[in-house]
Amino acid sequence: MITRRLPGLSRLPSCAPRLLLAGAIGLLGACATSVSPPPVPAQPAAAATAPVAAGKTEVLWLGQSAMRITTPGGKVIVVDPWLTGNPKTPAEYKQLSALGKVDLILVTHAHGDHLGDAVALAKLTNAPLWNAGGLSQQLVTLGQLPATQAMRFGKSGTIAPLGDNGPKITAVHAEHSSELVWKNPATGKDETHYGGEPVGYIIEMENGFKIWHMGDTGLYGDMMMVADRYKPDLVLIPIGGHFTMGPQDAAIALRDFIRPRYAIPMHYGTSPMLRGTPAELKTALGPSATTAVIVPEPGQKVDF
Numbered sequence: 001m002i003t004r005r006l007p008g009l010s011r012l013p014s015c016a017p018r019l020l021l022a023g024a025i026g027l028l029g030a031c032a033t034s035v036s037p038p039p040v041p042a043q044p045a046a047a048a049t050a051p052v053a054a055g056k057t058e059v060l061w062l063g064q065s066a067m068r069i070t071t072p073g074g075k076v077i078v079v080d081p082w083l084t085g086n087p088k089t090p091a092e093y094k095q096l097s098a099l100g101k102v103d104l105i106l107v108t109h110a111h112g113d114h115l116g117d118a119v120a121l122a123k124l125t126n127a128p129l130w131n132a133g134g135l136s137q138q139l140v141t142l143g144q145l146p147a148t149q150a151m152r153f154g155k156s157g158t159i160a161p162l163g164d165n166g167p168k169i170t171a172v173h174a175e176h177s178s179e180l181v182w183k184n185p186a187t188g189k190d191e192t193h194y195g196g197e198p199v200g201y202i203i204e205m206e207n208g209f210k211i212w213h214m215g216d217t218g219l220y221g222d223m224m225m226v227a228d229r230y231k232p233d234l235v236l237i238p239i240g241g242h243f244t245m246g247p248q249d250a251a252i253a254l255r256d257f258i259r260p261r262y263a264i265p266m267h268y269g270t271s272p273m274l275r276g277t278p279a280e281l282k283t284a285l286g287p288s289a290t291t292a293v294i295v296p297e298p299g300q301k302v303d304f
Helices: 118-125 135-141 223-230 247-258 278-285
Strands: 018-021 058-061 067-070 076-079 104-106 129-131 150-152 168-173 179-183 190-194 199-204 210-213 234-238 262-266 300-303
Touching (some): 104 118, 118 129, 168 223, 223 247, 247 278
Parallel strands (some): 076 104, 129 150, 210 234
Antiparallel strands (some): 058 300, 067 076, 168 199, 199 210
8 A cells, every 4th residue: 555645744744644534445456545533733732641652543434433553563453433324434354354363352332323233343353352341241141253263452451462562452431321232032022131332442552642432421520530541542433412422512522621732523413313524523513623633534544
């Protein structure tokens, strides 16, 4: 795949992202189109974060909340892989094998647009599926995955599932629900089961760069506590509304509670109910915001 420096990149900090087209375009040898993220204004001292060591984190957005994150150490983490039924997922990624190597699968909650293809992907790649809200136990109970592959931890728990020198993952609160709809093979009918509690994940890279994948959530005051405790550099934040925060609440979360350096909006545009847009988020944030909002298209990736 051919990559190129973005216009205006020299005006950004050294760790600022480059937005690149992923997938089939690179295989054809064409130059990737790019979107230049806005400069990051200086943050107030209270919101400052520690310097990030050299290294690259790659975030590939595949529509809704589906993300493929490649760490500086080369580990591949897939979060909420709703792909085959996702209207925003690029055609090449409808084939789960197109994700390539997968070391770890994280699911934020049991709803079909998040659990999605996680079980099938786990079976295909033999990657462990981790959840911190009780969903993994339900998958074992229903015979979807063996206990050796459906792994559990809990909110505020921190794990290093890929080794002590690999990325660290901490589960945090999300304000949502988590019903699991399962088709009983004996009856052919859908059944609704307890799907555990919804969660978000703080994913800390080997070099200290931190991503907060919020999953589905509404606005809640303890976002400030989570931000103060874990100091995420990048927040993957839902903005669609109806089931999650809309742009106005997401702006409050970013501007007043979290104040990360970067944010990528997600969970919008896949159904008529999810009406929030990145443009509305930027407007709601206002011109003095200290967070750079990056807006990839599904199938594009951002390098940090």
